[in-house]
Amino acid sequence: MYVLYHGPKDKEHDCTHGTKGVYLNGAEDVALIEYAKLTGRPFSVFSLDTGRLNPETYELFDKVEKHYGIHIEYMFPEASEVQDLVRSKGLFSFYEDGHQECCRVRKVRPLRRALKGLKAWITGQRKDQSPGTRASIPVVQVDPSFEGLHGGAGSLIKWNPVANVDGKDIWTFLRTMDVPVNTLHAQGYVSIGCEPCTRPVLPGQHEREGRWWWEDATAKECGLHKGNIDREDQAPKVGVNGNGSAEARAPDIFQSQAIVNLTRPGIENLLRLENRAEPWLTVLYAPWCPYCQAMEASYVELAEKLSGSGIKVAKFRADGEQKPFAQAELQLQSFPTILLFPGRTVKPIKYPSEKRDVQSLLAFVNSLR
16 A cells, blocks of 8 residues: 655646655555554555455455545556466466566556656565565655656666664554454464465564475565665675676566567677667666666566567666767766667657656657668
8 A cells, every 4th residue: 555645736736746655555655654644643554455465464455445535546566467477478477487576467567557657655674574675675766666756877876764673663553553454464474465475484484484485585576666675695796897887786677578689799789780670679787887777677577568569678788898889879967878870861850858657668669660
């Protein structure tokens, strides 16, 4: 769930353009609604409904509505995207190939739509929730993964007000204020997500061990807080390459069957073609770049939308030893750089905007088809 604080009734601060939104999913987030109530300012709440939540979670939504006298607005995934995923891979594909694809359809994209109307959002993340991915979260940050009301990098502030609060103190506050909580907590569930991906933890187990238990225990984020996966054990290790420039070694990004991974010879061939059979949209990126990471979900979604349309979507890693070539031949000035190689024009056309959401990128492609 989320809480929106309503500002003055003007064009910039009406209910459709909330200045702050609070992400609410666990016990910490219910506490944020109570804090919002205590401020005395009007607020509204909306929630992500993935269609796979526990019955107890839906019961909590009902309790919250009645307790605070509010109506929750629900954000749902696109039905066609869920249908395509289930028809092609089944209901439980995440047990075999990881939860990221399912979470992207059911959670990340609906949240991305919701955050487009905000300048800031507030989460219930705590540092001690997940030492693997949340130990270093700041209280206030520029959101590394989502865009806000005005679009572009840096357009959304992310506030984690209980980042430094111990989980026991959260529960003391909840009991003192008689705040409604999910009844699954009493059954051993601590971190609660979708029903197929959540189970209770045993005494002595960490709370995140009940989420996606079949996967790497150090990377348990669904995509809503993907920027957290910059842990000590996977943080970019910066060295100096033969050209004297800083180069970071980090896990690759833009991983999708809909995106072609271009090698140096591949993009050189693309440059030489004078009459391409089809246009190519290509991102020049570095996997350690936070702005590249922030646009990953949008670019993957765009690639999936363009699949079968006659437009190829590709990526080319342009850091390290490839950077001088990319600067000289591919108009690279900063990461990410997005190029469209039209069907009948030799020189690629550089995307001129800082807005890297799906709609903006699609408008660019369509204008030059």
